[in-house]
Amino acid sequence: MKAGIFTIILLIISNVFMTAAWYGNLKLKEMHISTDWPLILVILASWGVALIEYFFMIPAN
Known part of the structure; x- marks a missing residue:
């Protein structure tokens, strides 16, 4: 029961x-905050978000 x-x-x-990250991404685009970021920063940010999400999802599965 506890594991469930x-x-x-x-x-x-x-x-x-992930929902907050998605809507945050849309808000950043709307406010034109993330349009001038270098590619490496965008890659690191997106991988960072995925890593945090996987910390919760993988043990659950």
Whole structure:
């Protein structure tokens, strides 16, 4: 029972984080904040977001 609740909580955290990241990305584009970033910074930021999300998703699965 405990493992099931822990899994659900981890998946909810993962989903909420990725939803916030997606809407944050749209807001950055709308405000033209991320348009002048160098490519390496964009790559590192996107991989960083994915890494944080995987910290929650992989143990849940």
